[in-house]
Amino acid sequence: MSGFRLYWRLIGASIRAQMQYRASFWMHSVAHLVDTGLEFLAIWALFARFRQVLGWTLPEVAFFYGTINIAFSIADAFNRGFDLFGQKVRSGDFDLILIRPRSTALQIAAQELRLMRVGRLSQSCVVFGWASWKLNVLWSPEWCLLLLWTLLGTVALFYALFVLQATLAFWTTETLEVVNAVTYGGVEAGQYPIALYRPWLREFLTYGVPIACVNYYPILALLGKPDPLGAPLWVGWLSPLAGMAFLGVALFAWELGVRHYRSTGS
Amino acid sequence: MSQIVVEGLTKTYQIAEREPGPWGAVRGLFRRRYRRVVAVRDVSFSVESGELIGYVGPNGAGKSTTIKILAGILVPDSGRCRVLGRVPWRERVAHTARIGVVFGQRTQLWWDLPVIESFELLRDIYRVPETVYRKHRDELVDRLELSPLLDTPVRQLSLGQRMRCDLAAALLHGPAVLFLDEPTIGLDAASKLAVRDFLWEINRERNVTILLTTHDMDDIEALCSRVIVIADGEVFYDGSLEGLRARVTNERRLIVDLEDPGLPLRVEGAVEIQREGHRRVLSFDPTKTPTPLLIADVTAKYPVRDLFVENPPIEEIVAQLYRDRER
Amino acid sequence: MKAYWSVFRARFTVQLQYRAAAAAGLVTQAFWGLLRVMVLEAFYRSAEAVPPLSLPEAITYTWLGQCLFRLIFLSPDPEVREMMRAGTVAYEMARPVDLYAFWLSRALADRIVPTVLRAVPMAVLATVFFGMQFPPSLGALGAWALALVGALFLSAAISVLLTVSLLWTIAGEGITRLVPAVALFLSGLYIPLPLFPEWCQPVFDLLPFRGLGDLPFRLYTGHLPPEAVFSVILRQWVWIGVFVLLGRSALRQGMRRLVVQGG
The missing domain is CATH 3.30.70 (Alpha-Beta Plaits)
Known part of the structure; x- marks a missing residue:
């Protein structure tokens, strides 16, 4: 069985396992829906008071909010294995992964698909739908292609952050909460156009953790809005590549981590 | 030709000394002090096809380290090792497809799924052809009397039941060599006997080479024709059980x-x-x-x-x- | 009384061990605070009418929320949650103390220690670098301090109620998962409450959560005059009384339920 098919086979098994805890599934889904609903309510409240922010309207910001949250909830749903990875290293259960004739990253990634993230996903889809309707977007084939490309880049970027955080567990037993600040802070930051932020943060979000590349620039292209910061529109077609590149780097770091683990046995 | 050849295997662990204080963890990421602990020193032995060997020693003697190196989990500092003609750590994927490993205190089954589903997932992970899988599965289910357990989620199994299922899981792909790390630890008397009987059978009938570590000398006495004793990382006896007795007293x-x-x-x-x-x-x-x-x-x-x-x-x-x- | 005091001290020492976590939390909170402040600044720059809260007030309000996050955040006792999972909560019931008071003192300790560890460095950082302002007068500072005590007890009292809800397993899990986020929102930790539309204000007034964050914060910034402290405190302590009574009666029922189930 190919790696790809095996991945979905394992994911399917994890879904069947979760189905044994139906009550818990519904409760957590609703909770996620509420959590993210509140975030959007906060954005709405600011617009109710101020009407616009530096020329950006509520539907435009809602478009940002919707796309980044759709991508994040997808990445997060597939993240369980890496999320719990620190525990696996500390308990020695990672050895059980190493005794199987398959790629370690594949086995960890396929550990579980968290269905309950559907709460966040559906909420952000609703916001996205409302924003697209308000903004009269075109839904032309190339527009849809760019949208898909944007979402893919964002998912890849967030997934890369999860992989990197898990990789740190090979070197330190501390859980590094700071990485969460980057991941969750990144989602929060991506809910608004980066044009709102101070220059240092804009630069960090473009060249450090390239959330702007998978979010701000392609969304400008999707909305056909000229960049108040001056970047040409074609940048948005190119920049989601940064997410893929980041994932590549993260997977490379992962392999280094596995090598380190196997030579130190820590 | 020997199935397992180990020559001069040495493995040292570096134990990081943790720095105290709120920034200790962060500093530890960049600069660390280490203490070196030799886990295995110049270990050599070879194993012929069909042997059943007990690997004995006190805690921390290097038993698990040896098993982990042979299973391809760890890379040794020096020394040579071949299992079924392969260097375990260099060709991890090809190597692990041909061996079976059981860790006594861990399960490789899926906690929330029925046992049979774990078996099917392992079939796919190990790329076992359906006909071969069926043959192995039926034989293992029969020998280990698993049929009443197959539809039970793993989390509901007793320790003894789970160990029987784990043994089957490790053998579904028909490995020629089986490594067991403390397979009887924590089991009740009846389960211990069942595990021993099963290991004896597959060793005799399917000619599976078995290397097992254990604390329980009854395991050794019941099963092993050959014993390797290790202490402080070094082998200091390798031979028959009778020879071991004669040497001491x-x-x-x-x-x-x-x-x-x-x-x-x-x-x-x-x-x-x-x-x-x-x-x-x-x-x-x-x-x-x-x-x-x-x-x-x-x-x-x-x-x-x-x-x-x-x-x-x-x-x-x-x-x-x-x-x-x-x- | 001595029993509660020693519980309190034990918790204090436990929490003190997590200094690395506290340091990491500080960085996280600073980052989040900065993000919120930048968003607020952008909105204020686009303001067409004068908002009901000035920008410096809104910024100070936001940083206070980051500083006092652990005090305001409602969460059930992690130990009781563990006991419910492990099925050993009956031992807790068997203690020869007033269980409610025992849980309340644990809840207070679990709020004070992390708050002290995080709030002080965070406040220094925010005041020096990130535009958090001092209270306009000593009166405002005193009023805020009094209201903060009320917020602490209110947070602890609601948290104990959440702890008690765990005795109803599934429902408890749901409640303890949902209430904290909603409460943060309604205390003004997402967006300062005065910035919400006028028609929302009476709704916030009717709910207990305003007393956790919004009212003390506004006493600090001077948005509420120091004299308002009396009505703030009255409001807080009425709610504290309500939650203590609710908590005690729920605990009685929950224990009876456990005894019946033999849990």
């Missing part, structure tokens, strides 16, 4: 149940080492005091209900071996 024990519990038991050439009710345990060296003469002597002097000769328990042999080594 010639001691035999004569257990005598007397008619009269009050009598002291005194005979030439033997020492009383235990007294409990009617029972007396005498220790003697058969090269100096031949067993038949001793028995004749005892029965002539005392009214005896029953008597028999025993080897000293293997625990004591191994403990003695460690003591000798310390000296």
Whole structure:
């Protein structure tokens, strides 16, 4: 069985396992829906008071909010294995992964698909739908292609952050909460156009953790809005590549981590 | 040709010294102090096809480290090793497809899924063809009496049931070599027997080579024709169980149940080492005091209900071996 | 009384061990605070009418929320949650103390220690670098301090109620998962409450959560005059009384339920 098919086979098994805890599934889904609903309510409240922010309207910001949250909830749903990875290293259960004739990253990634993230996903889809309707977007084939490309880049970027955080567990037993600040802070930051932020943060979000590349620039292209910061529109077609590149780097770091683990046995 | 060849295997762990204070963890990411601990030092042995070997030693002696190197989990610092013609750590994927590994305290089954589903997932992970899978599965289910357990989620199994399922899981792909790390740890007596019987059977009938580490000397006595004893990372005995005994001591024990519990038991050439009710345990060296003469002597002097000769328990042999080594 | 005091001290020492976590939390909170402040600044720059809260007030309000996050955040006792999972909560019931008071003192300790560890460095950082302002008068500072005590007890009292809800397993899990986020929102930790539309204000007034964050914060910034402290405190302590009574009666029922189930 190919790696790809095996991945979905394992994911399917994890879904069947979760189905044994139906009550818990519904409760957590609703909770996620509420959590993210509140975030959007906060954005709405600011617009109710101020009407616009530096020329950006509520539907435009809602478009940002919707796309980044759709991508994040997808990445997060597939993240369980890496999320719990620190525990696996500390308990020695990672050895059980190493005794199987398959790629370690594949086995960890396929550990579980968290269905309950559907709460966040559906909420952000609703916001996205409302924003697209308000903004009269075109839904032309190339527009849809760019949208898909944007979402893919964002998912890849967030997934890369999860992989990197898990990789740190090979070197330190501390859980590094700071990485969460980057991941969750990144989602929060991506809910608004980066044009709102101070220059240092804009630069960090473009060249450090390239959330702007998978979010701000392609969304400008999707909305056909000229960049108040001056970047040409074609940048948005190119920049989601940064997410893929980041994932590549993260997977490379992962392999280094596995090598380190196997030579130190820590 | 030998199935497993190990030559001069050495593995040192670096234990990071944690720095205290709120920034210790962060500083530790960049600069660390280490303490070196030798886990395995210059270990060599080779294993022929179909052997069943007990790998014995106290905690921290390097048993698990050796198993982890042989299973392809760890890379040693130096030394050579081939299992089924492959270097385990260099070709991890190809290597692990041909071996089976069981860790006594962990399960590789899916916690929330019925046992049979775990088996099917392992079939896909190991790329076992359907017909081969069916044949192996049916045989294992039959031998380990798993059929009543197959539809039970793993989390609801007892430890003994789970170990039986884990044994089956490790053998579904028909490995030629099986490594077991403490397979009977924590099991009840009946499950221990079931595990031992099963290992004995697959070793005899399917010619699976087995290397097992254990604390339980009964496992060794029941199963292993050959024992490798390791302490402080070094092998210091490799041979038969009888040879191990002979090397440490010639001691035999004569257990005598007397008619009269009050009598002291005194005979030439033997020492009383235990007294409990009617029972007396005498220790003697058969090269100096031949067993038949001793028995004749005892029965002539005392009214005896029953008597028999025993080897000293293997625990004591191994403990003695460690003591000798310390000296 | 001595029993509760020693519980309190034990918790204090436990929490003190997590200094690395506290340091990491500080960085996280600073980052989040900065993000919120930048968003607020952008909105204020686009303001067409004068907002009901000035920008410096809104910024100070936001940083206070980051500083006092652990005090305001409602969460059930992690130990009781563990006991419910492990099925050993009956031992807790068997303690020869007033269980409610025992849980309340644990809740207070679990709020004070992390708050002290995080709030002080965070406040220094925010005041020096990130535009958090001092209270306009000593009166405002005193009023805020009094209201903060009320917020602490209110947070602890609601948290104990959440702890008690765990005795109803599934429902408890749901409640303890949902209430904290909603409460944060309604205390003004997402967006300062005065910035919400006018028609929302009476709704916030009717709910207990305003007393956790919004009212003390506004006393600090001077948005509410120091004299308002009396009505703030009255409001807080009425709610505290309500939650203590609710908590005690729920605990009685929950224990009876456990005894019936033999849990």
